[in-house]
Amino acid sequence: MISTAARMCAIVVASAVGVGLVGCAPSTTASVETAMEQAHASVGQNSIDGLHTPGTLTVGLKNSSTAPLVIETESKVKGLEVELACALADELGLNVTFVRTVDPKEALADSCDVVMDVGGTSDGYEVVGDIANSAVALFHKGPMEVATVDQIRDKSIALQEGSASQKLLRTTDLNAKEVPTDTLDNAFRALEAGSVDYVLCHPMSGAYLAERYDNLSFAGTLNEPTSTGLAIAPGDGSVQTAVRQAYAKLEESGVLNETRRRWLGDMPRLDSATMVADVPMHQTEGKPLELDYDAEQVSTGRMDGSSAGANAAAISTLGQDSNNSGTTQTEDVGMYEVG
Secondary structure, three states: OOOHHHHHHHHHHHHHHOOOOOOOOOOOOOOHHHHHHHHHHHOOOOOOOOOOEOOEEEEEEEOOOOOOOOEEOOOEEEOHHHHHHHHHHHHHOOEEEEEEEOOHHHHHHHOOOEEEEEOOOEOOEEEEEEEEEEOOEEEEEOOOOOOOHHHHOOOEEEEEOOOHHHHHHOOEOOOOEEEEEOOHHHHHHHHHHOOOOEEEEOHHHHHHHHOOOOOEEEEEEOOOOEEEEEEEOOOOOHHHHHHHHHHHHHHHHOHHHHHHHHHHOOOOOOOHHHEOOOOOEOOOOOOOOOOOOOOOOOOOOOOOOOOOOHHHOOEEOOOOOOOOOOOEOOOOOOEEEOO
């Protein structure tokens, strides 16, 4: 349960987007700093057997996760996954710390209680929830709708050079004109200027960027979307049970949907109904097309969203070693500001 002080913080942060919490008095005289200090002091006291660090939820953020799921600079870490992890830790009455990871199974065994942005199934973990989607998605100028093949055929499509989007588009018979860009930001600038008809990219990054412009919106996916959630170790131990219950409470209370809305706007949950129907495809020699969604880069100059609650005051640093294939953690080299 989120403490009273944490809820006070949530009111202040959410007021910028017009969101209030029922039953919380807005007339409190406590400063934001005082409220956050009180809330932060109240967490870390909960006893859940099996945590890698007592009193702390250790959260793995995948090295491949990018904006808006994870936004990292020299001094701050934000993002949809970061905010949800903070809310989950608040619900559990725990502090939270983040580490970078590559392999969820290894991370859960070695150092993490949960790992964000994980899809599929494995004997090494269980995936809880439906937080984000992976696919190759179209964005256009106009209202949100799923485009038809005839609307896409022969059109100009901006995309990032070397991306999964480019790889998939080249397996279609849409006869589209590729307009390669070095970043997705430049692709969306071209779309806003009217110099291209569509942008093709990862749906989460696209939704995040589309929110920066007027009248740019989602127009369907070219392939079947997959969902990702948070991974926990298999079984019914104290940690797994507590995480499942806390996630269910966040979902029931609307925290999950509101967090998605802040980062992704009105982006719908993606499924077969949000796919462009009957996209003509080349034969791929009977082999499934493997798409690497890591290639697309998003500028994080503007970092929207918020991390409200007890864990919003200070978050331990993320450790990252791009040359290490496993979980890494750097200790005591600074603090990320989250808020």
